[in-house]
Amino acid sequence: MAFASIREQAGGEGGGLGTAVHVEPEQQAGDGTAAAIRERHRRRQATRTRPEITTRLVLRTRASREGLDVMRWAHRLLSSAGGGAMAARSVKHALDAAVEAARWAPSVHNTQPWTFHLDGAEIGLKADVERQLHVSDASGRELLISCGAALFTMRTVIRCEGYEPIVRVLPDPDRPNLLATVKAGAPAQADEVTWVLGGEIERRRTHRAGFADVPVPERLLQSLERAAMNEGAKLTPVLNPQAIAVIAALTEAAQGVQARDRRFTLELLRWSRAPESTRMDGVAADAHGGGRTEPYFAQREYAWRREWVRESGPGTAVGTVALLSTVGDGREDWIAAGQALQHILLHAAAHGVSAAFHTQALEMDQLREFLRQQLCGAAYPQMIMRLGVTLDADPDSIRRSLPEVLEE
Ligand SMILES: Cc1cc2nc3c(=O)[nH]c(=O)nc-3n(C[C@H](O)[C@H](O)[C@H](O)COP(=O)(O)O)c2cc1C
Known part of the structure; x- marks a missing residue:
């Protein structure tokens, strides 16, 4: 593919630390077919080995110690691999x-x-x-x-x-x-x-369990808040334990209501991907399992009464709960919230921080209104997330091929 991951171009995330597998940019030249995409997934999985996890932890330690300095380090790494000062292509x-x-x-x-x-x-x-x-x-x-x-x-x-x-x-x-x-x-x-x-962009993954008991650095949270603001939204880390307990309780209540409602369940099942499925969308039915947090943040039940569970990860910490909100609640605000979300997620991922989402309560008008009034200063909540450090690789995800999303 044309846009190779910066770390892969630079010889892998651990290129400078002597760990990850080197992938030539030319090798990335996928044609967007399902086979090419699967091959890319296989390669990505291959680089997610234990040594890489060690590297990620090193990166995280650097990130917390030096904050945004890690970006300069990554840039040096890239430049030394000849990919930094790239002339504009067509x-x-x-x-x-x-x-x-x-x-x-x-x-x-x-x-x-x-x-x-x-x-x-x-x-x-x-x-x-x-x-x-x-x-x-x-x-x-x-x-x-x-x-x-x-x-x-x-x-x-x-x-x-x-x-x-x-x-x-x-x-x-x-x-x-x-x-x-x-x-x-x-x-x-x-x-x-x-x-x-x-x-x-291609490395970031949604996390669906507890986190390692490692705090998200204050400076990183501040830069995530700035990232949201740049896109016209507001990220609010929730620090008060009572407020966190309320958000967890609302999430569990919403999850309970949705799980008992046939319409919600059928809709969720439509987007649940069975382990052996070859479809290129939906969430893996075994996408979460274990790592239960205290307070408990309910996960969506993509497996729904079926025996598909993922091996428990080691983390059980909640991480930093955060609300993403916008002043208005129209279509433009939702697009702004989406841009802010991706800005936050990519910035966090660059610092070794993943996000878990719990948006069930925002799909129920009364609960969303309660959150708006009580915790968002009358701004409109758009996303509920937990941010934290994971010890194991997040479950892989999948996308439709380019021809399927391109319109004539
Ligand atoms: C608006 C929005 C709401 C989401 N809500 C949830 C959620 O409640 N629970 C969850 O596990 N993931 C949630 N996600 C994450 C998606 O499931 C995830 O992005 C998708 O499965 C693709 O996987 P990836 O992020 O690992 O690439 C949400 C994502 C978006 C954009």
């Missing part, structure tokens, strides 16, 4: 790379509710309403957050490819499903931070 190359990478954005239940239209000079990002969750997300809020995350991914890649992105959000009132258009503007050298974010 506009077509940049736009192709942006769409290819956007597929790796997070999306609710991994619905990947997007299509892309490439007309040479411009990408059109469209909502795929066939993939909307009509029971739990009737307004399309989570759909637009997911697409917003894809939009931030495209902006990042276009920068890494050497251009200033030009974005118009909701450009045409007559075409409500056209969420944004993206062009490559003037040539511009990407800064170090953008490079590091770009390197996390």
Whole structure:
């Protein structure tokens, strides 16, 4: 593929520390077919060995000690591998790379509710309403957050490819499903931070268990708050133990209500991927298991009464609970929340910090309103997450191939 992971270009995350497998950029040249994608997954799994985990912990220690200095370290690593000061490639190359990478954005239940239209000079990002969750997300809020995350991914890649992105959000009132258009503007050298974010796009994964008992550094939380603010949203770390207990209780209550409601259950099952399934969307039914936190943050039951469980990870810590909110609650705000979400997740991932999501309570109007009034200062909560350090690799994820998301 065109846009190789920064760490892979640099010889793997541990390249400078002598651990990870080296992957040539040319070897990345996948054609977007299912086989190529599976091969990439296999390679990624191969690099997620114990030595790499040790490397990740080293990286985390560095991150907590030196904060953003780790980015300079990563940039030096990249530059020494000859990939840092990259000249701008063709506009077509940049736009192709942006769409290819956007597929790796997070999306609710991994619905990947997007299509892309490439007309040479411009990408059109469209909502795929066939993939909307009509029971739990009737307004399309989570759909637009997911697409917003894809939009931030495209902006990042276009920068890494050497251009200033030009974005118009909701450009045409007559075409409500056209969420944004993206062009490559003037040539511009990407800064170090953008490079590091770009390197996390395909590596980042959702965590679904407890975390290691290692605090998320205060400085990192502050930079995540700034990242959210840059995109027009607000990230609020929740430090008060009573507030954390309330969020956990609301999550469990919402999970309980949804699990007893046939409509919610059928919708969830539609997006639950059985272990042997070859489909390229949905969440692995055995995506979580073990690592129960105290207070307990209920997970979605993708396995639903079936015997698919993942081996327990070692972590049981809650991590840092955080709420992502916006001042308004319209379509533009949801897209902004999605862009903020992906900015936060990539920045956190670059520092060895993963995120777990618990958005069930936000799918129930009364619970969402309670959270808005009591914990968000009347701003609208868009995501509930826990941030923390994981000791084991997060479960792998999957995406549809490029031809499936490209519209003629
Ligand atoms: C709007 C939104 C809501 C989400 N809610 C949850 C959730 O409640 N529980 C969960 O485990 N994951 C949740 N996720 C994460 C998705 O399941 C995840 O992004 C998707 O399965 C793709 O996997 P990946 O993030 O590992 O690439 C949510 C993601 C988004 C964008």
